[in-house]
Amino acid sequence: MITDHYAAFQAEQRGASNALPDGVWDIVAGVEWIFGRAAPGERGGLDVLKPGLVREEASKWLTRWELADVVEEIRLVLSELVTNALRYGVGALSVRMCLISNTDAAWLHLEVWDGSTRMPRIRDAGPGAECGRGLWLVRAVIKELHGAYGVSDGGRRTWCRTPVQITA
Template identity: 40%
Template sequence: MTATATSSAATAQQGLSSASSARRPGTADRGLEFSIPRSSRPGLAGADEMSEEDRLWPGRVRRIGREQLCRWSLDSLCEPVELCLSELVTNAMRYGQGPVVDVRLYRTASHLCIEVADGSPDRPVLGVAGSDDESGRGLVLVDAVAESWGVTEDGTCTWCRLSVLEEQP
């Protein structure tokens, strides 16, 4: 199983730079985007129905996000970005309906933007988790750390923005 996980992570990382530079020539360092193939049956609600492979992706995406932030010298954003990426990807893997989950991380002059598309027209909502609940807090956490978040009109993509303050070398 470890070989598969490493292979999948390496495959995703290999496609990152080509996907971002192919999308917008001349701005390869402004962002990255990649697709995560789902191995669970799309649309199953809950962690119990997620495959072992799909459960590994939020951690992989956190590491990929951290690497990109280090390239941009935005180390101070690592923790909130990792949290947002992890929660949005986990939700997409659990509740999404498409065969892939698309992740996009890019920056503007003033913001770092995260977009996660899962192919589901069902709009996510802030949950109200009880003190003993093991899930249901993801979007509440995103709401707490991101400057703003939302869902595209068609419901297939959840996004968030965090303010960027350039770090001094």
């Protein structure tokens, strides 16, 4: 399911631990992907396609929003967040990406909700490890983009945001 309406987003942000800086923020544009999860015996089935679907859809939306300069970085961040949510989360998966702005700044806000109460953690993966670097990559990319990264709702929601330049 894909939707581009964020009527409740600002209200959610006011009460969330990942709240925006003080001020009035407008949602310029947004998209949300909501996925069910493969049945227990189907693990690795259709779930493995979801990070790729989100990467491709994000590319289209970022290009449409004239943010082509951050497409590759945001594709990587979303892919890692979705993969982590699929691996460790429970229940449905929700991915949000939106542009928010006020008179002083604009941000690209990303969040993945996975229903798990397990707090995501950045691991110290060894050189031969095949996994364990996803959140480290997310943090490094978002830091490079001068953004912020965090976890809220008791581990259910992983979010990040980065400043962007948008045209009026």
